[in-house]
Amino acid sequence: MNREGFDVAVIGGGLHGLSAALHLARAGSRTVVIERHWTGRHASGATAAGVRTLNRDIAEIPISLEAMEMWHRMASIVGDDCGFKAHGQMRVAEREEHMPALLQREARVRALGYTHEEMIDAAELRRLVPALSPHCLGALISRQDGAADPHRTIAAFRRACEREGVTIAEGCGVTSAERRDGDWHLSCGSRRFTASAVVNAAGAWAARVAALFGDEIELGLRASMMIATERVAPLLKPVVSVVGRALSFKQSDQGTLVIGGGLQGSAQLDRARSSVHFSVLAKGAKAASDLFPVVRGARIARCWTGIEAQTRDHLPVIGVSPNAAGLFHTFGYSGHGFQLVPVVGAIVADLVTEGRTSRAIGAFAPERLMQGRAAA
Numbered sequence: 353m354n355r356e357g358f359d360v361a362v363i364g365g366g367l368h369g370l371s372a373a374l375h376l377a378r379a380g381s382r383t384v385v386i387e388r389h390w391t392g393r394h395a396s397g398a399t400a401a402g403v404r405t406l407n408r409d410i411a412e413i414p415i416s417l418e419a420m421e422m423w424h425r426m427a428s429i430v431g432d433d434c435g436f437k438a439h440g441q442m443r444v445a446e447r448e449e450h451m452p453a454l455l456q457r458e459a460r461v462r463a464l465g466y467t468h469e470e471m472i473d474a475a476e477l478r479r480l481v482p483a484l485s486p487h488c489l490g491a492l493i494s495r496q497d498g499a500a501d502p503h504r505t506i507a508a509f510r511r512a513c514e515r516e517g518v519t520i521a522e523g524c525g526v527t528s529a530e531r532r533d534g535d536w537h538l539s540c541g542s543r544r545f546t547a548s549a550v551v552n553a554a555g556a557w558a559a560r561v562a563a564l565f566g567d568e569i570e571l572g573l574r575a576s577m578m579i580a581t582e583r584v585a586p587l588l589k590p591v592v593s594v595v596g597r598a599l600s601f602k603q604s605d606q607g608t609l610v611i612g613g614g615l616q617g618s619a620q621l622d623r624a625r626s627s628v629h630f631s632v633l634a635k636g637a638k639a640a641s642d643l644f645p646v647v648r649g650a651r652i653a654r655c656w657t658g659i660e661a662q663t664r665d666h667l668p669v670i671g672v673s674p675n676a677a678g679l680f681h682t683f684g685y686s687g688h689g690f691q692l693v694p695v696v697g698a699i700v701a702d703l704v705t706e707g708r709t710s711r712a713i714g715a716f717a718p719e720r721l722m723q724g725r726a727a728a
């Protein structure tokens with residue numbers, strides 16, 4: 353049997369796996385990405401591709417701000433801007449009782465020394481988004497945020513990986529891992545890979561992959577649903593979400609309205625499939641037409657779901673395995689991992705090649721989800 357030898361094997365060819373591989377290759381590691389289906393098949397291909405620092409968990413703000421700086425110079429990182437447009441993201445208050453939460457959030461973030469989140473009043477809201485229903489009262493906005501094109505992003509990261517000499521092995525699901533003579537030996541059907549370090553970027557299946565190496569990590573699952581309408585005349589530029597409802601609303605460059613916000617369908621991990629719940633999805637369509645009455649007649653062109661891992665604190669898992677030598681985890685992005693892609697790849701490369709990173713990742717340690725089962 354042919355063994356293919358590398359310094360690092362990345363399990364999972366979503367955006368986090370590709371970004372880790374890209375940075376690892378640039379740091380001089382011979383790297384393979386091993387993907388069960390094809391690159392971008394799961395969450396990274398289903399994503400709404402919102403690029404948001406707004407309303408992040410406080411622990412995520414430092415890496416999210418660094419990621420945002422990278423998004424603004426993405427062409428210098430992967431050779432394409434990935435369709436990123438910085439038209440801002442805003443969180444709208446529909447009623448008086450929604451305003452205090454936004455004002456408190458702005459004050460909390462400012463007290464910590466961050467300036468990226470800013471309250472705007474109804475007049476500024478209407479100036480920025482004239483199509484918004486006049487009942488909306490104000491919003492918290494991050495003006496440097498925006499959205500990208502998910503498929504352009506996957507293609508750009510993949511091409512950049514290939515230019516750096518990364519091997520991409522598709523149609524290869526890793527089913528076993530064994531440590532011998534200081535290397536990991538991975539089996540994927542008829543193929544065998546050997547590497548001294550392994551990055552677990554297996555998305556919704558990451559707990560199963562971790563278990564192959566002896567790490568028992570508690571991980572939930574989500575299957576977020578999305579709607580895209582037919583093309584309509586230009587309506588808005590920022591991405592709009594709203595307090596108290598599951599809604600994220602934007603317009604693509606092609607004119608389609610893209611409606612999400614975390615409404616959940618159902619997922620079957622074994623079959624790698626997820627399904628839309630139309631009655632739940634209708635709530636998203638209703639929220640969109642309440643906020644933007646002009647879209648009431650727009651026809652829905654398609655809807656879809658994507659499967660992703662969710663942690664109990666909604667923070668990702670980024671760090672070194674406490675049990676398995678040479679294993680590194682990057683998963684559990686809980687519905688907001690697209691924006692973090694460029695910076696986490698750099699963090700993983702630091703961890704693998706230097707054994708440490710200067711970024712603050714303590715809150716993302718795998719041990720917090722291992723319930724005392726770590727480090728035997």
Ligand SMILES: Cc1cc2nc3c(=O)[nH]c(=O)nc-3n(C[C@H](O)[C@H](O)[C@H](O)COP(=O)(O)OP(=O)(O)OC[C@H]3O[C@@H](n4cnc5c(N)ncnc54)[C@H](O)[C@@H]3O)c2cc1C
Binds near residue numbers: 400690
């Ligand atoms: C509908 C939807 C909307 C979203 N909207 C946003 C948004 O607006 N903004 C934002 O920041 N984030 C958003 N997200 C979240 C974001 O898309 C994800 O956090 C991100 O794409 C996760 O990337 P990943 O590489 O970790 O996972 P994935 O893209 O799922 O990649 C994991 C890969 O691992 C592979 N794999 C699994 N097991 C194995 C194995 N044993 N061997 C080999 N390969 C394996 C899988 O086939 C898969 O391709 C959204 C997600 C969804 C689903």
